Amino acid sequence: MTLSPTPRPLVVLDCDSTTIQDEVIELLADAAGTREQVTEVTERAMRGELDFAESLRERVATLAGVPESVFEETYRRVRPTPGIHELVAEVHARGGKVGVVSGGFHEVLDPLAQDLHLDYWRANRLEVADGKLTGRLTGPIIDAQAKADALREWAAAEGIHWGSTVAIGDGANDLKMMEVAALSVGFNAKPVVTDFADVAIEDDLRRAIPLLDRLLETP
Template sequence: MSLPSVLTLIADRKAGPLKPEAIDVARSLVKGKAPIVLSEGEAVDIPCPTPGPGAASAATIRATLAPYQVDTLLLKTRGRRKAVLVADMDSTIVTGETLDEMAAALGVGEQVAAITRASMNGEIDFETSIEQRVALLAGKSASVLEDVWQNVTLTDGAKELVQTMRKHNARTALVSGGFTWFTQRVAELCGFDENYGNILEITDGKMTGKLGGPVLGPDAKLTHLEALTTERGVQLRAALTTGDGANDIPMLASAGLGLAFHAKPNVKKVIGTQINFSGLRAHLFAQGYRAADFVTD
């Protein structure tokens, strides 16, 4: 009979293999059983009892293993595999911030990046920030969109995450505070079932400095999550969400498994399940998938 909890350890493949010492330390912290290898030298599951009074907390485990550059997720064994995936785009599924990159190419990079930082850190609300940033693009050529797209890079494991979950009948959605011009292309590249974002208004080949519809911000991200789970016929606990910024917090906090992915400090303060070292493959290991089960190109 399986134990009720599991501690998953994931190493950053680029930084080196998962060290046996790290596994031993982790087992000691949670009184865990022998590790189950999910990916040799990269990820293991350590079955363990439900943490009781005086047991090491998830935060303590994460801090203790951090010197080994290992991500740790202490989760319930039941219901690990999720039926819905909702992912942020910028700095999550793709490595950069598309709006910041557009602005840099157009000579307003510093102004836009400053607003982006303030928004992602929760210093100003998202709706205000996106309107201020888009206003700085007024009159600029929309050809910059294609230029930025040529340099967009997927985060390690993005395709594997989406396509593996889809193979196992999960509904997958890219929900971004960025622009639909990019979300449509990224969604197609990764294989997402659907995508949502803000509409950038363009007239006669130039950006007007306005959005073509209502702002898709944190509340809208949560609304999409709720709608997707309802359509899939499951509860929120059957959903996995991932993102890095303040506008992702509502959907991260509401899902059964919300992963703060290389997130901003204010996000880490409120979301305890975190991926700080490894790539998006960690989201599959968190669900108990083995690397041999991944769908790869």
């Protein structure tokens, strides 16, 4: 009997409160003195009560005037989620790829991607002028549809079959990419995500590693 080869997985994660323990917009808001205002809007958006793009613009507007040195300062405060290094290593050991797609910001995700040895990453960009944040975004907004599109794009680029795709997230903005993945995993997720996901896990991303074996069952 010839055994089927182990599938090469593509695992795509949300960033804030999934790949990392923090919400980067809230860390940035600390520098602007708007943390409380931003946190309330973030929570409503994560529960699906607000349009993501609208809520993002509202939160980013509070950052106007903050010096761009805030990016380096913020990255030093970022805490990778327990188990993320092990999950990335396991996916790579299986010949697969790991991507992070974020409603947060490239200015913090870029160094994180290097440190975690990610294969793909995508996020929003903050506009800077004269060394300070303008309170506006530049380029396309990475919303729920953009997250789903990224998963499809990266799978196609790697020649990875749909049946070997995994999406991991925690908020309403992750639902569309979870819908298109073969396996959807809620991580410390909001109720709307836990109810939708194929599997819900908490606290440690190493708990996602055994789930990769489920991909073996997909034709």
